């Protein structure tokens with residue numbers, strides 16, 4: 001089943017993406033990150049839909065060309081149907097339906113979060129469940145147990161902000177750019193991560209949920225008590241300490257989940273998994289415990305369509321014409 005050639009489309013947020021996937025390999029993985037949102041300091045849904053509409057056709061063509069493929073070589077189309085910005089999702093779903101329908105191809109509807117996890121199969125084609133997986137992105141922080149049949153069950157999730165959201169909001173408070181995760185990582189590079197003691201929530205026993213709103217408030221109060229000059233002088237240390245608190249929460253919960261589930265394989269995925277400090281910490285901790293760890297390369301961690309194609313490899317697509325009434329969902 002894995003040797004189908006899949007054309008995948010992802011438009012759930014502000015990246016317009018298309019990829020060609022085959023045999024757990026990405027033959028192409030085109031990502032157009034919309035720059036229109038920078039001036040607003042956050043993603044504007046209506047602007048995102050419009051930009052997807054303008055770009056998607058070209059992005060799909062480029063993905064086929066870079067894979068050395070033509071539409072006639074495609075066996076199946078895959079598309080993100082949820083969760084995400086509804087208008088943005090609809091552009092991708094309509095395009096995928098059109099392409100699949102024109103050639104009577106099957107269409108696989110893919111859950112974006114399952115896509116993030118499936119990126120690990122592209123990184124390590126030999127990876128097989130069972131494993132525990134943590135997805136940390138701008139909108140979600142979710143822990144899953146992935147079973148032998150690749151079925152996913154929820155182990156825990158954030159009770160308030162997502163990890164990426166916490167990084168984005170923290171970066172904003174510190175006057176760093178958008179998206180905040182990469183900006184914070186850069187600002188933190190030369191900082192002392194032990195200078196400030198930011199809280200890590202829900203550290204107790206068997207709790208596999210996350211909470212990041214207290215951390216955000218704690219940074220707010222900290223900088224309220226400082227002059228602008230002080231904040232600027234302390235910026236690397238504030239950034240490093242804040243980033244450390246987010247990393248600490250993610251690392252400790254993923255390790256705890258592995259322990260509780262008696263899992264020997266761990267997957268860390270989602271945009272936040274592109275973070276260099278998080279990657280290094282996790283590799284170190286897993287090595288110490290002789291656990292197998294798969295973290296997709298940074299480009300496969302942030303939103304992309306190859307991961308959507310990878311998720312489709314292990315799903316049953318809808319045959320033509322059963323997907324014509326397929327709809328997108330925001331949650």
Ligand code: KG4
Pocket residue numbers: 013136137138139140163164165167168179180181182185270271272273274275276301302303
């Ligand atoms: O998965 P993703 O690309 O989109 C969503 O599905 O949300 O994740 C985006 C999130 C943003 O919050 C961004 O700040 C964060 O991932 N991110 C990072 C890094 N690169 C992206 N966070 C920390 N370090 C990074 N290098």
Ligand code: ZN
Pocket residue numbers: 112116137138270271302303
């Ligand atoms: Zn995502």
